[in-house]
């Protein structure tokens with residue numbers, strides 16, 4: 001059994017609804033053990049685009065990392081995700097940001113995610129649920145978060161999976 005941190009992001013369509021449904025879909029790949037608070041975050045990189053909603057979940061799963069990534073891509077596709085532009089707007093992005101066990105450094109898959117340690121929209125929710133997760137060589141999420149202070153993130157709700165309207 002492996003513990004994975006999966007980051008969820010959306011800045012197109014019914015953002016909260018995409019994330020809420022994605023949590024249920026990810027749960028089918030194993031068991032979602034923790035869900036972070038929900039954050040509204042300023043877009044980092046790419047073109048001028050709308051603000052994101054971001055969250056992180058901890059998934060415990062028997063899947064191999066590559067099989068998990070393929071399953072996450074299927075979920076993204078089912079949410080109408082298109083890949084027109086790197087760092088462009090998206091209905092749903094699912095990234096594996098950290099896992100327990102050895103790091104993976106391959107062209108198609110890197111864990112920890114290579115940009116996780118510099119992104120507050122990942123670190124803030126990750127620290128809600130797994131502050132000791134490794135996001136770099138000897139670097140925990142909590143230590144990385146202490147350094148990244150320049151990106152705006154607003155904590156919207158601690159509990160956000162129930163059926164409420166989109167913010």
Ligand code: A4P
Nearest residue numbers: 009041042043044052086087095096108109110113115121
């Ligand atoms: N890939 C390699 N490692 C991983 C991994 N650990 N998890 C490969 C997921 N994918 C991984 O990703 C490109 C390729 O990365 C995939 O084919 C996969 O094999 P993608 O999802 O197709 O495209 P992307 O998400 O645009 O690229 P990338 O480089 O992962 O983007 P980032 O760095 O995740 O940035 N601002 C805010 N506020 N909130 C956001 O959520 N997201 C992004 C995307 C930019 N700015 C943002 C946000």
Ligand code: MG
Nearest residue numbers: 093094095096
């Ligand atoms: Mg991605």
